[in-house]
Amino acid sequence: xxxxxxxxxxxxxxxxxxxxxxxxxxxxxxxxxxxxxxxxxxxxxxxxxxxxxxxxxxxxxxxxxxxxxxxxxxxxxxxxxxxxxxxxxxxxxxxxxxxxxxxxxxxxxxxxxxxxxxxxxxxxxxxxxxxxxxxxxxxxxxxxxxxxxxxxxxxxxxxxxxxxxxxxxxxxxxxxxxxxxxxxxxxxxxxxxxxxxxxxxxxxxxxxxxxxxxxxxxxxxxxxxxxxxxxxxxxxxxxxxxxxxxxxxxxxxxxxxxxxxxxxxxxxxxxxxxxxxxxxxxxxxxxxxxxxxxxxxxxxxxxxxxxxxxxxxxxxxxxxxxxxxxxxxxxxxxxxxxxxxxxxxxxxxxxxxxxxxxxxxxxxxxxxxxxxxxxxxxxxxxxxxxxxxxxxxxxxxxxxxxxxxxxxxxxx
Amino acid sequence: xxxxxxxxxxxxxxxxxxxxxxxxxxxxxxxxxxxxxxxxxxxxxxxxxxxxxxxxxxxxxxxxxxxxxxxxxxxxxxxxxxxxxxxxxxxxxxxxxxxxxxxxxxxxxxxxxxxxxxxxxxxxxxxxxxxxxxxxxxxxxxxxxxxxxxxxxxxxxxxxxxxxxxxxxxxxxxxxxxxxxxxxxxxxxxxxxxxxxxxxxxxxxxxxxxxxxxxxxxxxxxxxxxxxxxxxxxxxxxxxxxxxxxxxxxxxxxxxxxxxxxxxxxxxxxxxxxxxxxxxxxxxxxxxxxxxxxxxxxxxxxxxxxxxxxxxxxxxxxxxxxxxxxxxxxxxxxxxxxxxxxxxxxxxxxxxxxxxxxxxxxxxxxxxxxxxxxxxxxxxxxxxxxxxxxxxxxxxxxxxxxxxxxxxxxxx
Numbered sequence: 001x002x003x004x005x006x007x008x009x010x011x012x013x014x015x016x017x018x019x020x021x022x023x024x025x026x027x028x029x030x031x032x033x034x035x036x037x038x039x040x041x042x043x044x045x046x047x048x049x050x051x052x053x054x055x056x057x058x059x060x061x062x063x064x065x066x067x068x069x070x071x072x073x074x075x076x077x078x079x080x081x082x083x084x085x086x087x088x089x090x091x092x093x094x095x096x097x098x099x100x101x102x103x104x105x106x107x108x109x110x111x112x113x114x115x116x117x118x119x120x121x122x123x124x125x126x127x128x129x130x131x132x133x134x135x136x137x138x139x140x141x142x143x144x145x146x147x148x149x150x151x152x153x154x155x156x157x158x159x160x161x162x163x164x165x166x167x168x169x170x171x172x173x174x175x176x177x178x179x180x181x182x183x184x185x186x187x188x189x190x191x192x193x194x195x196x197x198x199x200x201x202x203x204x205x206x207x208x209x210x211x212x213x214x215x216x217x218x219x220x221x222x223x224x225x226x227x228x229x230x231x232x233x234x235x236x237x238x239x240x241x242x243x244x245x246x247x248x249x250x251x252x253x254x255x256x257x258x259x260x261x262x263x264x265x266x267x268x269x270x271x272x273x274x275x276x277x278x279x280x281x282x283x284x285x286x287x288x289x290x291x292x293x294x295x296x297x298x299x300x301x302x303x304x305x306x307x308x309x310x311x312x313x314x315x316x317x318x319x320x321x322x323x324x325x326x327x328x329x330x331x332x333x334x335x336x337x338x339x340x341x342x343x344x345x346x347x348x349x350x351x352x353x354x355x356x357x358x359x360x361x362x363x364x365x366x367x368x369x370x371x372x373x374x375x376x377x378x379x380x381x382x383x384x385x386x387x388x389x390x391x392x393x394x395x396x397x398x399x400x401x402x403x404x405x406x407x408x409x410x411x412x
Numbered sequence: 413x414x415x416x417x418x419x420x421x422x423x424x425x426x427x428x429x430x431x432x433x434x435x436x437x438x439x440x441x442x443x444x445x446x447x448x449x450x451x452x453x454x455x456x457x458x459x460x461x462x463x464x465x466x467x468x469x470x471x472x473x474x475x476x477x478x479x480x481x482x483x484x485x486x487x488x489x490x491x492x493x494x495x496x497x498x499x500x501x502x503x504x505x506x507x508x509x510x511x512x513x514x515x516x517x518x519x520x521x522x523x524x525x526x527x528x529x530x531x532x533x534x535x536x537x538x539x540x541x542x543x544x545x546x547x548x549x550x551x552x553x554x555x556x557x558x559x560x561x562x563x564x565x566x567x568x569x570x571x572x573x574x575x576x577x578x579x580x581x582x583x584x585x586x587x588x589x590x591x592x593x594x595x596x597x598x599x600x601x602x603x604x605x606x607x608x609x610x611x612x613x614x615x616x617x618x619x620x621x622x623x624x625x626x627x628x629x630x631x632x633x634x635x636x637x638x639x640x641x642x643x644x645x646x647x648x649x650x651x652x653x654x655x656x657x658x659x660x661x662x663x664x665x666x667x668x669x670x671x672x673x674x675x676x677x678x679x680x681x682x683x684x685x686x687x688x689x690x691x692x693x694x695x696x697x698x699x700x701x702x703x704x705x706x707x708x709x710x711x712x713x714x715x716x717x718x719x720x721x722x723x724x725x726x727x728x729x730x731x732x733x734x735x736x737x738x739x740x741x742x743x744x745x746x747x748x749x750x751x752x753x754x755x756x757x758x759x760x761x762x763x764x765x766x767x768x769x770x771x772x773x774x775x776x777x778x779x780x781x782x783x784x785x786x787x788x789x790x791x792x793x794x795x796x797x798x799x800x801x802x803x804x805x806x807x808x809x810x811x812x813x814x815x816x817x818x819x820x821x822x823x824x
Binding site: 054065072073 | 428431465474477480490494498510
């Protein structure tokens with residue numbers, strides 16, 4: 001009995017008509033002989049409405065009550081989809097998190113799935129049920145209280161079910177039809193990838209985060225769950241979307257899989273910082289407490305026991321970062337001569353597992369940017385990614401030039 | 413540890429502001445030393461929205477999925493009220509039906525409460541919780557599926573909790589401030605009753621049904637739960653509302669407690685029906701299958717083995733009733749000479765437990781109507797109620813005259 005997991009996001013179940021469209025897609029897979037586990041999000045806009053009420057009532061809310069309230073949106077969709085399937089003649093029923101049960105940690109609003117016993121659902125499949133519709137994003141703690149997994153948690157629910165039920169695949173239906181080599185709004189040459197490796201997907205977060213929650217990709221990678229991203233707005237069979245899979249499943253690929261970019265970055269440099277143990281820890285601890293999401297960190301070699309330290313963060317958080325750094329200096333914990341802010345930068349990255357075996361990618365990237373007259377302000381690298389900060393106005397130009405140079409419009 | 417049950421209907425929790433008002437009332441009772449169990453309905457309009465989606469998707473819906481969907485409205489209110497109480501510094505938490513658990517029969521959408529174990533809540537009260545906020549209208553079946561109690565079921569939930577926890581009282585907060593001797597829109601002399609007996613409340617359904625679900629009054633009567641109806645829109649302490657209680661708690665009362673009326677009635681008479689066993693059963697079975705809610709039934713003595721049979725029903729159902737009767741005759745099951753419809757009637761009733769011991773109430777009622785020149789078309793009586801059908805245009809006049817004649821504007 002092959003099992004397929006299908007997940008529909010909020011825009012794919014936004015009203016009864018869209019729920020019917022989703023149900024038809026489920027019907028297509030049932031007709032192929034799959035037992036299907038469907039994970040649903042709340043109807044688009046519902047969760048925001050619920051969160052709005054909670055925040056209006058209680059700015060410092062009890063996360064347990066928050067979870068009890070916001071999880072209700074998914075319950076509605078699950079019931080409505082089960083009814084739609086029944087109406088089509090497909091034996092289906094809905095399951096809320098506590099009914100499965102989806103056992104989670106007790107960290108409310110950010111719970112981790114610990115276990116999904118398969119016996120309840122399997123017993124129903126054995127009795128003839130063909131589709132189990134699961135309210136995503138939620139579970140139940142050991143204390144019997146409702147938990148939620150945090151925003152985008154329905155993707156994680158889907159991957160966890162796929163792992164526990166050893167599903168053949170986990171199809172994530174969303175409002176885009178796959179993962180592209182870069183943002184199609186920046187270059188029309190952007191090409192949809194047929195396959196992408198988990199690690200590339202994680203590094204392409206700025207492309208992929210809107211599509212797949214990072215945490216769900218990590219979980220899929222760890223459990224080797226084959227993920228497919230596809231659009232619920234295409235007709236069934238129109239497009240196979242993009243398969244996110246283990247790199248062993250990708251026979252041949254371009255050295256670079258994609259070019260990612262992020263417009264709203266800021267660069268903060270602390271000049272002449274004392275270079276001694278504990279300083280970096282003090283700095284980044286203060287930034288974390290101030291709620292600053294630090295992205296790139298660069299520290300060069302020191303001279304005379306002092307060094308320059310640069311980090312990047314979202315531009316909206318740069319005031320917070322500045323305040324945190326100045327109060328750190330005022331408190332005497334860290335000393336530096338000057339704080340330099342640069343609000344005028346964007347980040348461009350090239351990502352590809354091929355880089356591991358192919359050298360020269362960095363050299364080629366820097367050459368392409370130099371040829372366009374683009375100055376590189378900061379460079380960081382990981383095993384399969386090279387990122388640079390450049391002046392913001394050059395971002396699109398850089399993406400287009402790199403996309404051309406690495407021939408991403410052509411399949412491998 | 414005295415326990416108080418408080419129930420807030422949909423209009424009393426329609427938005428965060430009203431939820432705050434409700435929370436303040438709960439706070440007043442907590443300050444008096446009560447442990448409080450609060451039962452909440454869904455925010456006004458929410459349940460209708462959910463039911464609308466279900467009916468749009470699946471006209472012949474699976475009641476189990478219907479229950480899973482429509483119960484979600486109460487979960488939202490329960491969480492929001494618990495948060496509001498916490499914000500006020502009152503230790504509170506929300507409970508969904510399955511968490512308590514509220515054990516019900518498996519008859520979805522019309523489940524009956526079978527048992528409410530008190531240990532979970534009592535343990536939390538012992539730990540310092542002062543308020544348990546319960547999602548009304550819902551429970552869980554032996555199969556672990558969510559059930560609902562049917563419309564207005566939150567009143568029943570409230571009474572059931574009051575019975576199981578031996579609460580001192582069950583306060584039902586609604587949008588009216590109590591039970592009146594008659595509809596205040598018909599006569600300004602209508603007086604709010606301080607107390608009313610359960611049985612009177614049941615017979616005054618046409619006054620009371622908008623206020624209290626009949627089933628909850630029956631349950632309260634059986635378990636001797638003292639019910640208080642009061643308005644959530646008054647300031648706390650403004651009004652004590654109306655206490656619905658055992659007749660032993662009512663020391664002295666008027667012979668008649670109230671005058672009820674119902675405008676949209678129709679009268680159907682079958683002339684010259686064969687008077688033999690099984691005929692009445694055949695007729696009312698056919699009406700029931702046609703979805704006709706029969707109210708009054710009158711059959712007089714027969715002559716020559718034939719009799720006339722009259723019943724009343726809501727005017728909106730009279731075509732259905734006619735069709736059912738004619739097809740019954742066409743099928744040969746029941747024979748009658750003629751079917752007479754009267755769409756121009758209203759029902760007026762006087763109700764009071766005092767009637768049991770006081771004679772002459774019927775004579776007085778008929779005299780008052782005769783003095784106003786109102787002809788009585790049908791009469792039925794129960795132990796504590798006398799109902800008549802009269803021409804519709806006289807309804808208000810009849811109510812005003814009876815209210816005056818029985819001096820209902822004056823307390824006993």
